[in-house]
Amino acid sequence: MEAITIVLALLVAVVVSGVISRLLPLPVPRPLVQIALGAVIGLAANWRVTLNPEIFFLLFLPPLLFLDGWRIPREELFKDGVTILELALGLVIFTVIGMGLFIHWMVPAIPLAVAFALAAVVSPTDPIAVTAIAQRVPIPRRMMHILEGESLLNDASGLVCLRFAIAAALTGAFSVHDAALNFLYVSFGGIAVGAGLTWTVGRVKNWISRRLGEDSGSQILISLLIPFGAYLIAEHLHCSGILAAVAAGLTMGFIESGGQALAVTRIRRNTVWDVIQFTANGMIFVLLGEQLPIILSGAAETVRLTGHHEPWWLGVYVLAINLGLAALRFGWVWISFRLTVFRQTGQQTTPNWRIVAAMSFAGVRGAITLAGVLTLPLAMTDGSPFPARDLAILLAMGVIIVSLVVASIGLPWLLNGLEMPAEPSRQAEEDHARIEAAQAAIAAIEKVQHDLAEGRKDADLYVAAASRIMDGYRERIENRRGTPEDNALGRRSERIERDMRLAALKAERAQIFRMVRKRELGSELARKLIRELDLLETRYAG
Template sequence: MKSLHQLEVIIMLLAVVLALTTIAQKIRIPYPIFLVLGGLALGLVPGLPAVTLNPDLVFLVFLPPILWAAAYFTSLREFRRNLRPISLLAVGLVLATSAGVAFVAHALLPGIGWAEAIALGAIVSPPDAVSATAIGKRLRIPRRIVTILEGESLVNDATALVLYRAAVGAAMSGSFALGHTLFEFVFAALAGVVIGIGVAWLTRWALCATDDGFTQIGVTLLAPYIAWVCGESVHASAVLACVAGGLYLRQSFSGAVSPATRLQARAVWDLLIFILNGVIFILIGLQLGALRDSVAPGQFGPVLIAGAWVSATAILVRFLWVPLAALIPRWLSPTLRARDPMPPWSALFLISWTGMRGIVTLAAALALPVTTSSGVPFPFRSEIILISFTVILATLVLQGLSLPPIIRLIPLQEDDGLEQEETLAREHAATAALNRLDQVITENWVSLEQVERVRLRYIQRLERLTRASLAEEQMSTSTAETVQRLQHEAMTAERMALIGLRDNGTISDEVLHRLEQELDVAALHLGVGERRPGRTHA
């Protein structure tokens, strides 16, 4: 019966996630923030059963696929180009934030030890990969800023968790070994990367060993969990194992599976990540009810005030660190200054303000031991958990809600680099196809007429690319929107005609599905793939 009750809770949570996500899209609020607020409201409703968050469940079930997917869709080229700012944020800023928060917590909470204060700093120091990916990609942010924020959020968990384990170990035993902590950090990072690349290599081998699309998709779903478990079993960084695995597999995935499998895998992974993100954010909001009862009577308000000060400290340290991390390397290296000039203030401000904490912070806080090695309760455990929850709310809700108006107000440089690269890639690919057709003419398995028929398609594609490029240069925003609307109207007419043929028995459902998939792919290419039939605007 207990398992049946848990299943009912899961079904209810999924239904609430879908409903709140729909409302968030209607009122144009990033859905992670709206889900947290919705969970917060539900947690305050009297009579509802308390939903507690198991940290082991978060670390094992939720994080591996989310980290793997985030790394998979991160450009390895851009990650390498921005490795310096990513490292300064993922390592240096985590250590600086942990130190600043530890000093503030030690001053605000009488009796708290330095080990517990540093543990709190490590818990709240890393911005979350889930929050950055779920919120940042839905806003108009220049690509380099997105790459830096995503890269930081992918790597900083490894730094924070190593420091967290060292601080918790010191609080448990009463001693702290700096040399051992440094060795543990280096070993965890290197071993995690090696494990991730190894799992990705085995995944690629498994993908090439089978031609069944469903089996291949299943292999991709299993890979992040294997990387995580292997990393944890040897005390390596499971976070870096998933990040390295996702980055490495992306480089060979295109050649290992068929186009149909890639489309199916993308749909499966998009749905999985959406569900995991939704459940995570609503669970964050639901924790307030349980956390409120864990603090001694009369201490709830003072602890929340301490949480507000810790939140302000984390935000302030980030505002101080980001411009210094950009200025000092360029001041020390004239070569770097010439190759990569100082970013505009708007970019530095946006990176400074985008530091949302999320599920890793809450899971690490909840994973604090209940007792120390001597059997006494872990000092300030309830206070650390509630302060961590306060930091999540302050950064996720305050900073996340303010991001859209801030982005509209501050001057950001237009970023059309990806569009230019896409046009170049399309032209290069079509030219390569024509060159290959010239080669196969001499082979006796194909006729000249068949070659010319295919060649005509690629010549027409190159002509369309040239016309589209010229048209885009002369096209205003209103004209572009009108053209998209016309494309949507025409494709909707095609779709309705096909449905009519199916309804009157002229064609079968199989033919309809095949032609409808072609229309869906074409709609994605034309930029109208998110519009439903009958709607003329998004």
Template sequence: MDATHLFELVIAMFLAIIALHYLARRLGLPPSVALLAGGATLAFVPGLPAITVDPELVLVIFLPPLLLDGAWSIAVGRLRRHMVGIASLAIGAVFFTTVMIAVVAHLLMPALPWAACAALGAIVSPPDAVSARAVLERVKLPRRLQILLEGESLLNDASGLVLFRFAVAAAATGTFSATSAIGNFFLLAIGGALVGAVVGTVWVKFVRRLGDEYLIIAATTLLAWISYLLGEFLHVSGVIATVTTGLVATWHQHTVLSAATRMRGTSFWEVFVFLMEASVFILIGLSLRDVVERGGGFGQLAETMALPALAILLALVVTRFAWIFGSELVIRVCNGLGLAKTAPIGGGGVVVLGWAGVRGVVTLALALSLPQDFPDRDFILVMAFAVIVGTVLVQGTTLGRVISWAGLTEPESEKARMTMSEAEAAMAQVQFASVRDLAYDRDGKLIHPQLLERYQRRATAIIDYAARTEDYKPVLHAHFDVVLEAVAVGRKELIRLHRAGEIDDETLQELERDLDLEELSAISAKA
């Protein structure tokens, strides 16, 4: 396949993404399910060339920006507060799952070497950041469960990658040391965190000197690959390096980025990440063709692999529930003995966390990266694909109903001390105080009476609204509906003037930008 045909396929893939997302929205399906099914269907279209996915390239292209995006949008304060629980899922659960899946695989195929069993366990053990985001975007969770799942999906890839590499090395050499594996894992993690902290700090200092919003957005886009590739080059965890860089950047972005940079950067980044996430699921579906052909067709695969795949999938779910339930039990025992004061997540939280382990791009890339002469490589590939498809189709489509059934509520300890209205009132008071000080000249003469009156009126209204939010909501909704209608009428007149030749393109663009900002402000305030 030449470069032109490859580019045509990429454009066709993006068109398919748009169509499948639209179809998923119309049918009420999770987009990940539609994209996975669509990719699998496209893979078997007659005349379409087979798509060969380079696993290392998939990891390098897709994983860093998606990890950075997850770190950028995560609540750093809650991440720090719940780091023990996140580490339990991202490290403990991955190690435990790897061991249990290795045991189940060995029972299913006694001839399969233990190193190959461990490799399968490491491949399917980490829930995926991309898949988790695709699922969590459609559901509403209490803050604690949300941060546990987000934090787990950011950090567990490092655990899975380290275990996988040790398993592959053990298969090649015939030796394995658990002590060495654990020690190396912590060295890789600490090294990755140091690299990420350095890259993030350099970014903060660099952005402060750039000054140009387009250069800042471009530099921030490259940040993910810089930290990941530098971490891998220094033989530490590129995953941890990227996540740490993202956490440093998100902590400082409120002070180093201008409003214009933040608005334009957010718009660009959301579209970019949308295409990246969707492309991953399409590629997973397209990769299915090679696995099916190597396995002798759907019929042969169903006959020989269906029961083992179902057993692995059930073992994966049961193992995750066992770890989370066991952790909850340990928390309750420690609280009862007075050794800790961590609030348990409750039965509903255990069910939701246990059911949220969707697999995706990392599982795909690790499975495809197995050496060609690896023991029972095809069996491991089929099991990995079965886990991806099973978790996305079953858990991804039903998680919303499981959350509704669990009847989860937000604990008081997780609620913010101030509501949004109270925070807005505090901000308005400070703004009014600043304007009041600057509204007079050195001789005490009022030089900005209208500005002072405007900010005083605004502060009074916001404080009053914070005290009687429910009373004002209907009035405010009606108020901003009128604002939006006025914006629409103004936009229509602006376009009429432009079409009639009364104003030039520059005037249209400047006034349209003002209307856009007014519309976005009204929509945000109404929401």
């Protein structure tokens, strides 16, 4: 019963955090509010959530990473694939080596292998926190896609490095050759498991739907089970469950591009996944805050491991680690962008310092860092305590909080008016797609009209109905086929019409609710009418 009460309290904290973040006069990001609420729960209530890292990974990471892989624009991911790989793989290895040596030099009480383990867990970034921080200052689209792609892959590379560092700490031995081979197996094995499972499930699901019809509830449940299945199978085969979940999401995007799912299935499924994403993201940061009192309670004892007696030395170490991470990321991003993103544009080869700084500030640490550092073993193989475990957890927690605070202050300022290198306009591509779709619709209407009206006495009714529908499509074609000035005027006309339609739909809905309150309309019929209006409003408002 107590476990259920704790879960409900954490869910309420997630809801309240959204209200508080909007009420505050300053643009405080929601993750910081959620951490604060979690800390209040940890201090005020006599509850303690014992985080099992394996369960934490299984419950939260597969669905979130699967959804990110599913929804990320694949063409953007592949277009900046070289840059993303440089950040997700090269920067992680660079960070692990550089920060591992720096941490061991700064705090000799942390053995070198443990220092590399700590560097490995603070190397992955968290795009969820970045999105929350920058929601009031939009991130340039291309920058956000690079950050999303980087975070999808650097989680796996960071945790693989963590696995090697822990093995080295336990055994006292490390082989570069064995590590490289294991890294390839873990990475490509995870990708193969995720992609193979999703492709197989997708083919079977589509085959059953074609023959027996589609059940929306089953389709949604299948989409929820796929990331967990991919993660568990990959982990059972000692591959990367995280990469399996990412690969499953990317493959799901390819499968869904076939458009076989019913429209009602897609609408309901998107709603379910939006709720899961909001809830899981919030729970992660609330749990992080709830763990703070437990971790800080032993700070005075932990700091003595470093040879000091004053707790403020921990703050010095946390700030130093954050500065080191920022410096390494700034240098790597500057070199990476100069060799890839800016060279592709042909305009300039030297990155704007604000773009590089924004990418550096966007390197916020979050859930992966928290869960990863908790996987440090409690004891060595001989039964002795794992060296500096509590200190590593405390430093990792400090890095998460400081990176969130610094990003919430610096990122909005850096992003204000910032633009990535110019890209070709996509308006022509959108106009072409809308014209092609409208022409296909007109051809389909003409065919249906001919098939239905043939030999009927009331054929003129079919002709009139088809004409009314086709007039709307022909108007769309005319508004988007012409000179750029004509197209701009046509799009403005469409926006004016959209605003009027939205006003009309809202008036319809208000009248229906008014009739329900006066008992002039039954609730069942009202729900049907409101759903139709809601779908239309979603269409025009989107």
